Amino acid sequence: MDKKDLRIVFMGTPDFAVASLRVLVENNYNVVGVITMPDKPSGRGHKIQHSAVKQYALEQNLPILQPEKLKNENFIEELKTLRADLQIVVAFRMLPEVIWDMPRLGTFNLHASLLPQYRGAAPINWAIINGEKETGATTFFLTHEIDTGKIIAQERIPIGESDNVGKIHDELMNMGAKLVQKTVDLLLEDKVDAIPQEQFFNNEADLKSAPKIFKETCRIDWNKPVEQIYNHIRGLSPYPVAWTELYTIGEEPIAAKIYSANKIQTEGQLPVGSISTDNKTYLQIACMGGAIEVKEIQLPGKKAMKIDELLRGYKFQEGSYFK
Incomplete structure (x- = not known):
């Protein structure tokens, strides 16, 4: 035919x-x-x-x-x-x-x-x-x-x-x-x-399955190993996007979407979810076996931004953490 x-x-x-x-x-x-x-x-x-x-x-x-x-x-x-x-x-x-x-x-x-x-x-x-x-x-x-x-x-x-x-x-x-x-x-x-x-x-x-992804599927569990969290973020980017909550003393927690990141594998262990930043060029979040270095993030009411762009107008308070 x-x-x-x-x-x-x-x-x-x-x-x-x-x-x-x-x-x-x-x-x-x-x-x-x-x-x-x-x-x-x-x-x-x-x-x-x-x-x-x-x-x-x-x-x-x-x-x-x-x-x-x-x-x-x-x-x-x-x-x-x-x-x-x-x-x-x-x-x-x-x-x-x-x-x-x-x-x-x-x-x-x-x-x-x-x-x-x-x-x-x-x-x-x-x-x-x-x-x-x-x-x-x-x-x-x-x-x-x-x-x-x-x-x-x-x-x-x-x-x-x-x-x-x-x-x-x-x-x-x-x-x-x-x-x-x-x-x-x-x-x-x-x-x-x-x-x-x-x-x-x-x-x-x-056999591994591929069920529908819901909002809770996208939430980052900072207690997981750094490799798993890194794969979780890139496996949900650019849609529907991995998310987490930012806790700041005296404020209500806010949701943050992480579009891209690098992984840093280290021996030392900071408390899971704790933040390292110079509030100018980098943001790192501690997890099992290392840290996630955030490259692109979106906070409520803002567009997704490269981390240095965000840090020009937003500063993370001491003691803040992600959960």
Whole structure:
């Protein structure tokens, strides 16, 4: 079958998904429809905001469906009229079987990890938080259990010592888009030999998960070793950002977001959470086995600032500490 005859329906919402859709459109694959989240109000003026995928689909004059509920009968009937041979899912929602089982070639998903490791909503964050030295992207066929279907193709990238989520997200987004194209080509050429994920591990207990990240997940525990805290900070930067509370004598504690930091490993041990600063150029926070040197921080009512910029207008009081 020629790629112009293969009818593709694409499902996705954020920027991460746009790269994959763009590769398909720019290489003349036959995208007959785009499914994305409903528009929602955003910002102070509550202006209606399109998803990144919808914005790109509008620019390319692609048919768009935005179901509130994926099991809605009208939506299912509309989807059927697109007569998809193949559905591709990138950063979307969990699909019911009636949807993923519809096309004759099935539905495949691009996941930002080396499956079966890091199944779940936040694979890039958790790989960095856990100090992994590499990650990657996987295409796999959808099935009943989330992120468990047969693997079609996989690519790897290294995670550098100072890489954060923003950098790895962008690398995986671009590499993943090429992997989506490669997967479509394998399907077109009837060269897919999908492998059950069970062949990649002996014991399910060895698998690391990537659950959704909540506010409390982002809180820094200064009692942890310096390496873990450093990975925690870069694994949440630039979003949703690690945070902690600053305690100053006689004042209410305030929340501080730490966007970037260095780690300092030392033998000596100051009290956990205690502050070392010249109130001009540096801020260090003691933890197990060393200290975290803050490079970029945000205090309430201020924008995120490099530490020397913050210290021009804000001074840490003696006896202040983070907790």
